[in-house]
Amino acid sequence: MKFFPLKAIYQALCMLMLATIIGIGVNYFHPKKAAFSLHRPPIKTVPDTMLAQPLPNVSIANQSETNLTDFDPLTFTPKIVDVHQVKKLLKLKQAILVDARSPAKYNHETIPDAINLPVEELYDYEEDIQKLSKKEWLICFCDDVTCDLGEMLAMELANHGFQQILYYKGGLQDWKDTGNKTTGGGQ
Amino acid sequence: MIARQTILDKLELIGRIFLALLFLYAGVPKILNPAKFAEDIDNYRMLPYALVPIMAAVLPYLEVIAAGSLLTKRFRNGAALAMLAMSLMFEIAIGTAVFRGLDISCGCFVGPGEINTIGITRLLTESLLLGLTIFVYYYNISDKKRPPNFQTASKTRQIFPLLFVLIFFMFN
Numbered sequence: 411m412k413f414f415p416l417k418a419i420y421q422a423l424c425m426l427m428l429a430t431i432i433g434i435g436v437n438y439f440h441p442k443k444a445a446f447s448l449h450r451p452p453i454k455t456v457p458d459t460m461l462a463q464p465l466p467n468v469s470i471a472n473q474s475e476t477n478l479t480d481f482d483p484l485t486f487t488p489k490i491v492d493v494h495q496v497k498k499l500l501k502l503k504q505a506i507l508v509d510a511r512s513p514a515k516y517n518h519e520t521i522p523d524a525i526n527l528p529v530e531e532l533y534d535y536e537e538d539i540q541k542l543s544k545k546e547w548l549i550c551f552c553d554d555v556t557c558d559l560g561e562m563l564a565m566e567l568a569n570h571g572f573q574q575i576l577y578y579k580g581g582l583q584d585w586k587d588t589g590n591k592t593t594g595g596g597q
Numbered sequence: 598m599i600a601r602q603t604i605l606d607k608l609e610l611i612g613r614i615f616l617a618l619l620f621l622y623a624g625v626p627k628i629l630n631p632a633k634f635a636e637d638i639d640n641y642r643m644l645p646y647a648l649v650p651i652m653a654a655v656l657p658y659l660e661v662i663a664a665g666s667l668l669t670k671r672f673r674n675g676a677a678l679a680m681l682a683m684s685l686m687f688e689i690a691i692g693t694a695v696f697r698g699l700d701i702s703c704g705c706f707v708g709p710g711e712i713n714t715i716g717i718t719r720l721l722t723e724s725l726l727l728g729l730t731i732f733v734y735y736y737n738i739s740d741k742k743r744p745p746n747f748q749t750a751s752k753t754r755q756i757f758p759l760l761f762v763l764i765f766f767m768f769n
Contacts, residue, residue: 417674444635557701
């Protein structure tokens with residue numbers, strides 16, 4: 411008995427070919443298509459004018475005050491900001507940085523004044539989530555551009571009813587690369 | 598011997614249906630949002646970016662086609678081989694990401710707001726999945742001419758597929 415019989419290999423290759431034809435064909439017309447490109451596209455950040463707009467009137471406790479008419483947590487995509495926008499919002503005291511990584515990583519090194527909401531243990535942090543300010547932007551971040559925890563946290567906060575969420579995709583690595591100081595968590 | 602063979606046949610059928618449903622469940626959401634899946638693949642930083650969108654466009658359809666074909670008699674072997682190759686690829690990708698300490702979404706099941714990070718647990722789950730695909734593939738290619746040691750498998754070995762399914766759900 412061959413472990414890789416020719417017939418099975420032939421069938422598998424046919425399936426791969428079929429999947430390639432259908433996949434690339436459908437993707438071409440797909441509204442959420444994976445864009446073909448030789449190089450990684452730059453990160454698109456929100457325009458500064460959007461950050462200058464007044465924050466939505468949000469109250470988790472009283473849903474009647476909440477403006478959720480055009481807000482759907484299931485289709486929510488966090489708005490991405492860069493280091494300059496983060497620093498500007500922090501300077502104006504209009505934002506809170508939220509580190510989505512584990513407490514161990516947070517305690518080792520984080521952005522100054524960031525609070526920790528580890529996305530993988532979020533069920534232990536319900537009280538802290540309820541205490542978060544509804545009058546400031548919540549800027550979620552994690553390690554670097556490859557890290558997904560910041561985006562996941564943004565999604566989770568959206569599911570908790572927060573609307574004023576931003577995502578600092580560059581994360582801690584970008585913060586350091588642009589010459590900013592870091593600190594141990596809680597200091 | 599015949600009774601044992603019947604049990605093995607049933608276990609293989611359970612394993613095959615489970616794999617088909619799992620790959621279908623994994624493939625369909627990715628078809629609905631290829632852009633998100635491309636981002637998940639790119640986060641592994643294992644492929645040149647030019648290949649990432651192609652992979653994101655093709656892989657979900659391969660999962661769905663293989664899942665459907667696994668339930669047919671004619672294309673079963675090819676589907677099992679395709680699933681084996683995909684499981685091996687996922688195992689290597691997740692293994693290297695865990696080794697490099699990446700905090701990324703595994704991209705296994707793309708869903709809105711789904712917390713699906715990689716780690717040792719995910720690696721073990723994928724190992725179980727790989728084990729199950731190997732069993733299903735091996736069982737099917739050796740259908741007509743089974744090696745003697747396979748036919749006289751112990752009872753412990755016979756419950757492996759059920760254990761795979763059970764532990765898979767426990768980890769998830």
